[in-house]
Amino acid sequence: MALLVQIHHSIGLTMSDVAVPSNLYTDQEREDIKRLLPHILDSLYEADEKIVLLAIQILLHFVHSMDFSTLTVMMRTLFSLFGDVRPNVHRFSMTLFGASVKSVNYSDKKGIENQVLDSLVPLLMYSQDENAAVAEESRQVLGVCAQFLKWRLPQAVYCKDPWYTKPNKVGTICKFFGKKSKGKINILAQTLMYAKHTKLPIRRAAILFGPYQSTWITVSSRGRVQTGWRKI
Numbered sequence: 001m002a003l004l005v006q007i008h009h010s011i012g013l014t015m016s017d018v019a020v021p022s023n024l025y026t027d028q029e030r031e032d033i034k035r036l037l038p039h040i041l042d043s044l045y046e047a048d049e050k051i052v053l054l055a056i057q058i059l060l061h062f063v064h065s066m067d068f069s070t071l072t073v074m075m076r077t078l079f080s081l082f083g084d085v086r087p088n089v090h091r092f093s094m095t096l097f098g099a100s101v102k103s104v105n106y107s108d109k110k111g112i113e114n115q116v117l118d119s120l121v122p123l124l125m126y127s128q129d130e131n132a133a134v135a136e137e138s139r140q141v142l143g144v145c146a147q148f149l150k151w152r153l154p155q156a157v158y159c160k161d162p163w164y165t166k167p168n169k170v171g172t173i174c175k176f177f178g179k180k181s182k183g184k185i186n187i188l189a190q191t192l193m194y195a196k197h198t199k200l201p202i203r204r205a206a207i208l209f210g211p212y213q214s215t216w217i218t219v220s221s222r223g224r225v226q227t228g229w230r231k232i
Contacts, residue, residue, distance in 0.1 A: 033062065034065065037059075040055050044078070044081065049086045053088060056092045056093065060099055063099045071104065075112065079118070082097075083197075087134055094137045101148050116148055117181065118190075120181065120185070121191060122190070127157070128202060135160070154172050163205055
């Protein structure tokens, strides 16, 4: 914690900073801190929210100068924080994930394509989060991932209204991702995980996805999620 605070204050960040100013360090100072990155990455697993947020802010400052191996390890860790019960950790883990995607060199893009693809359904689901800041960040990072994949997202993705009030938009979104992701990721398997989410808006979003897949999803009167093959 002391190490993170020392670096954090020397950079001059506040907890609300996302866009971090550059050129705050000499080359030697940057190299010294880069050697500490493995320890800072370990801080992402901490239970103390302040420690995690400090680590994320510091990593945001250095993400563009990370080597590819460190970057991929960090992205896997950040992915595990999607849906964290601490809203700020959830939100800023997505922010750093998006910054990581942007910073990948062209020659390394193939190496993280699967990680980016795996993030699509979670980002779609959390775009319906009851926390407005989390939902908005989900949509923004989804746009970053789409740009990486050279996909042009339908405008319906950026709609802030709950999906259940816009069934036509849901159909557009589901069909787009189903077509683009065919043979690359199992959208249904990922979606089913969110059909049992603790938050109603996330469960509702997952259930709405069902009719556009090759199976049906329903919720019984007792709250059980049921699935099965549907005839097409």
